Amino acid sequence: MIERILPPGVISRSGTADPPDARLLPAEQALLQDCVPERRREFTTTRHLARGALAELGHPGAPLLTGPRGEPRWPAGVVGSLTHCAGYRAVAVAPRSAYAAVGVDAEPARPLGPGLLRAVARPEELPMLAELTGHAGHVPWDVVLFSAKESVYKAWYPLTGRWLGFQGARLDLHPDGVFTARVLDPGEGGPDRFTGRWTAGDGRVATAVTVPAG
Known part of the structure; x- marks a missing residue:
């Protein structure tokens, strides 16, 4: 769905279910202390999708941590955005050389x-x-x-x-x-x-x- 409204050069991943093989990296797991199961699922799936998108930009296996307001902290040279709601998860990333910011919801x-x-x-x-x-x-x-x-x-x-x-x-x-x-x-x-x-x-x-x- 999100891919229909993104311009060329922005890489997206989305899904309507939480993949059973989605896993968090150790640094990401530390961010989920005392989280309810739904929050854990959406967090895990969006990170799983983000790693697939980031790999296309040359960042395989990069952990996606959070900033002071819970915003994702992207690897150097990358901008992006995450979103999740009931039955849908999505991520969009782009090289900073082409885009200064990306926001999706x-x-x-x-x-x-x-x-x-x-x-x-x-x-x-x-x-x-x-x-x-x-x-x-x-x-x-x-x-x-x-x-x-x-x-x-x-x-x-x-x-x-x-x-x-x-x-x-x-x-x-x-x-x-x-x-x-x-x-x-x-x-x-x-x-x-x-x-x-x-x-x-x-x-x-x-x-x-x-x-x-x-």
């Missing part, structure tokens, strides 16, 4: 509750969601918005090292599978605009943001 296509929608959507985004629903009601536009903001954050954080909340970016979603995001307070040196793609199907929504190098 997948979510179940279930409507957001009113409280979560208020937390995710800015007031000026609500009329856009209503208009899109009127034109293409089969698309869960609230979930697309949620997922797109997650992908924006996953691209933003490696570039800046700073948090970006749901209310910190305004998105424009388009029926043709494209979205744009404007960061309202990018700070000194922070990027203020992102472009991404979205897709929906099989009960899920997936989004991706890529930032070309340079």
